[in-house]
Amino acid sequence: MVRTSGVDPGRIVLGGQLCDPLLEVYFLHALILVRTRQVMQARTRHSSNATGVGATSHTGGVTETEERVLDFEAAHPNGGAHATTELWNELHMGRVRYQQILSRLITTQEALARHPMLVKRLLRRADAAAERRSRRTLA
Known part of the structure; x- marks a missing residue:
């Protein structure tokens, strides 16, 4: 049995003797x-639970994690520094993993059927970013 001594609070007692x-x-x-x-x-x-490993599909091809990512994006459309903290607190994933899931997800028909306005807005934003990148490399 391990316990701390009442006489000397910093000491550990094992088997009734000081260590x-x-x-x-x-x-x-x-x-x-x-x-x-x-x-x-x-x-x-x-x-592993938060990133969708073993998550079941409840919405015809969209996992629980992907659904939560879509819901989070709908609730925080502009992102920002505070959203990164909330992202970790709510979804238990970092910004990079979140963006990877979101980028893959917006190309699926299931996500488009589930959240059409959100997915179309995200596709427009992704297209605009790709256009900016292509202009930057050509210039």
């Missing part, structure tokens, strides 16, 4: 490593 300070450091380091591993495993599980 050697070096053993305390080793023990605390091991606890930190175990906790870090648990956090990383939880993030990996959460990330």
